[in-house]
Amino acid sequence: xxxxxxxxxxxxxxxxxxxxxxxxxxxxxxxxxxxxxxxxxxxxxxxxxxxxxxxxxxxxxxxxxxxxxxxxxxxxxxxxxxxxxxxxxxxxxxxxxxxxxxxxxxxxxxxxxxxxxxxxxxxxxxxxxxxxxxxxxxxxxxxxxxxxxxxxxxxxxxxxxxxxxxxxxxxxxxxxxxxxxxxxxxxxxxxxxxxxxxxxxxxxxxxxxxxxxxxxxxxxxxxxxxxxxxxxxxxxxxxxxxxxxxxxxxxxxxxxxxxxxxxxxxxxxxxxxxxxxxxxxxxxxxxxxxxxxxxxxxxxxxxxxxxxxxxxxxxxxxxxxxxxxxxxxxxxxxxxxxxxxxxxxxxxxxxxxxxxxxxxxxxxxxxxxxxxxxxxxxxxxxxxxxxxxxxxxxxxxxxxxxxxxxxxxxxxxxxxxxxxxxx
Numbered sequence: 120x121x122x123x124x125x126x127x128x129x130x131x132x133x134x135x136x137x138x139x140x141x142x143x144x145x146x147x148x149x150x151x152x153x154x155x156x157x158x159x160x161x162x163x164x165x166x167x168x169x170x171x172x173x174x175x176x177x178x179x180x181x182x183x184x185x186x187x188x189x190x191x192x193x194x195x196x197x198x199x200x201x202x203x204x205x206x207x208x209x210x211x212x213x214x215x216x217x218x219x220x221x222x223x224x225x226x227x228x229x230x231x232x233x234x235x236x237x238x239x240x241x242x243x244x245x246x247x248x249x250x251x252x253x254x255x256x257x258x259x260x261x262x263x264x265x266x267x268x269x270x271x272x273x274x275x276x277x278x279x280x281x282x283x284x285x286x287x288x289x290x291x292x293x294x295x296x297x298x299x300x301x302x303x304x305x306x307x308x309x310x311x312x313x314x315x316x317x318x319x320x321x322x323x324x325x326x327x328x329x330x331x332x333x334x335x336x337x338x339x340x341x342x343x344x345x346x347x348x349x350x351x352x353x354x355x356x357x358x359x360x361x362x363x364x365x366x367x368x369x370x371x372x373x374x375x376x377x378x379x380x381x382x383x384x385x386x387x388x389x390x391x392x393x394x395x396x397x398x399x400x401x402x403x404x405x406x407x408x409x410x411x412x413x414x415x416x417x418x419x420x421x422x423x424x425x426x427x428x429x430x431x432x433x434x435x436x437x438x439x440x441x442x443x444x445x446x447x448x449x450x451x452x453x454x455x456x457x458x459x460x461x462x463x464x465x466x467x468x469x470x471x472x473x474x475x476x477x478x479x480x481x482x483x484x485x486x487x488x489x490x491x492x493x494x495x496x497x498x499x500x501x502x503x504x505x506x507x508x509x510x511x512x513x514x515x516x517x518x519x520x521x522x523x524x525x526x527x528x529x530x531x532x533x534x535x536x537x538x539x540x541x542x
Contacts, residue, residue, distance in 0.1 A: 120218050120219050120221065121133070121218075121221055121482070122478075122482070123153065123218055126146070126149065126218075126221075127150060130150070133146055136222065136224055136441075137222065139225065139442070140222050140225070140442055140444060140446075141233045141234075141441075141442040142446075144221055148217060149217035149220075152210055152213050153214055153218075155210055156214050159207040163200065163204055163207055166200045166203055167200060169196050170196050170200065173192060173193045173196065174193075176189060177190075219483070220446075222444070223446060224477070225441050225444060225449060225450070226449050226475075228450070229450050229451075230440040231441050232442050232443070233442040234440070235439075235443050237440040238437045238439050238440050238443060239437065239438045240436070240437050240438075241436050241437070241438050242435060242436040243433075243435045244428060244433065244434055244435070244436075245428070245433035245457075247433045247457040247459070247465060248433070248457075248459065250459065250522075251522060254517065255460060256459075256460025256461070256517060257391055257392060257512065257516040258392075260460075260516045260520055260526060261516065263524055264286075264524070264525075264542075265284055266284055266286060266516075266541070267282065267284065267392070268282040268284060269281050269391070276396075279381060279395045279396045280395065281392065281395060286536070286541045290528070290532070290536060290541075291399065291508050291512065293528075293532045293536045294515075294535075295399065295401055295508060297426070297506075297532055297535055298426050298505040299372065299505070301429070301505070302372045302401065302505050303372070305370075305418070307370045307371060308370065308371050308372070309372050310349075310353065310371055310374070311374050312349045312352040312374070313346070313352050313375075314346055314375060314376050314378070315338065315343050315344070315345060316343060316344060316346050316352050317343050318343065318344060320354075320355035321344055321351055323354070323355065323358065323480060323483035325445065325446050325476075325479070325483075334379050334380050334381065335347055335378075335379075335380065336379075346375060346377065346378065347378060348375070348400060348402055348502075349400065349404075350402050353373045353402060353404035354404060354480055354484065354500060356371065357369065357406060357484075358484040358485065360486055360487075361487045361488065361489065361495065362486075362488040362489070364408065364488055364489065364490055366488070367408050367411075368405055368406060368407040368408075368415065369405065369406040370404075370405050371403070371404045371405075372404070372505060373401070373402050373404065374399070374401050375399070375400065377400050377507075378396060378397050380396065381394050391513065393461075393468060393510060393513055395509055398507060398508060398509035398510075399509075400504060401506050401508075402502060402504060403419055403502065403503040403505050404501070404502050404503075405500070405502075406481070406486065406498045406500055407498060407501070408488070408498070409477070409496065409497075412475050413475065415475075415501050416450065416452075416475040419501060419502075420436065420452050420454075423454050423503055424454065426471075426505060426506060427454055427471070429529075429531045430511075430514075430529045430531060432456045432457065432514050432515075432518055433456070433518075434454050434456045434457065434467070434470070435454075435467055436453070436454055437452065437453040437455055437469075438450075438452060439451040439452065439453060445474070446479075447474070447476040448474040448476055449475045449476060449477045449479070450475050451472055451474040451475075452473050453469050453472045454469070454470055454471040454472075455469050456468060456470045456518075457518065458514055459520075460513075468513070469510070470504070470507060470510045470511060471503065471504035471506070471507065472504055473501070473503030473504065474501065474503070475501050476501065476502070477499050477500075478498070478500075479500075481499065482497050486498050515529060515532075523542075524542075525541060527540050528540060
């Protein structure tokens with residue numbers, strides 16, 4: 120969440136940001152609740168102080184009538200405290216919910232727009248392949264080469280699940296290790312993270328674990344949920360911690376399964392592996408000093424580009440518009456790889472994203488650091504996809520298909536697979 124002290128001092132800026140993000144948050148109502156909360160807290164504090172005064176007076180000498188008056192006042196004050204605390208609790212729930220609904224500030228250079236069509240492509244790398252034949256999509260390739268089984272997975276688990284088979288299993292592991300080696304080279308500590316997190320950690324990172332609009336699978340009665348990304352568990356790793364400046368930056372990378380309900384994810388661009396309920400992903404996460412977060416955001420994007428340019432894929436970098444940022448993100452870049460089987464003549468499809476969330480997540484999770492001059496400040500957090508394996512598989516299978524129905528393996532992956540073609 121943003122700093123609650125800025126609701127009034129930066130009111131117009133926050134209101135415009137809410138509008139630019141196409142979100143429905145009543146900022147003035149949140150401020151009204153903030154003021155009411157302050158009054159109720161003062162009232163409860165005054166009542167508790169009076170209760171303590173009465174208790175102290177009762178210990179001293181006094182006549183019977185005076186003591187009776189104090190006893191009666193004590194009962195009245197006790198009832199008022201209970202009433203004040205109940206009212207304060209209700210107002211605090213509403214206030215905190217409203218405060219958490221306010222999105223992070225957006226970078227001044229982030230494009231203003233409502234949805235992904237308003238994103239701005241800022242860089243193109245490589246040229247989409249030209250085939251002498253009509254290229255297949257990855258679903259057709261996976262069926263012909265016996266690499267992916269959607270039908271059995273639907274029967275066993277439901278729609279949007281899949282079995283990987285044969286060389287596709289090795290190719291997935293190759294992609295994971297290839298990306299991991301690059302990320303570790305850049306100083307990231309590797310983790311295999313839990314696939315479950317407490318709901319307060321999800322909320323702190325900025326994911327909604329409840330409600331019809333949630334994209335998260337909750338574990339009923341446990342107060343936990345399946346993670347949609349290792350960003351959740353990596354971000355929660357230091358929750359409640361106070362670091363020192365010389366401990367920063369902390370650079371972590373986590374391999375996990377990711378579970379997403381993908382409610383409403385339909386259409387031709389969502390078929391096959393592109394939008395599924397479960398996939399594996401290697402995620403990068405950085406905790407750093409505020410002054411360094413823009414530079415680390417550039418570093419995360421550069422690592423993502425290194426991974427996908429190394430695979431020989433054509434891609435573009437997209438500066439995400441305000442309406443498509445997501446509440447925690449200050450700025451977000453996506454990499455969209457060329458996918459020949461997407462649409463009628465091929466299209467770019469998202470394969471990675473990287474976000475600078477400034478202090479929005481760390482404020483929720485209470486992750487701070489001691490500055491060199493002794494102050495305590497919130498760290499900045501950043502995240503980035505090293506490789507989301509299911510979408511990387513889409514790009515590799517479709518771009519490296521050959522007329523005879525086989526699929527070449529990108530040169531950088533051959534040492535990890537042990538074979539250079541799938542027939």
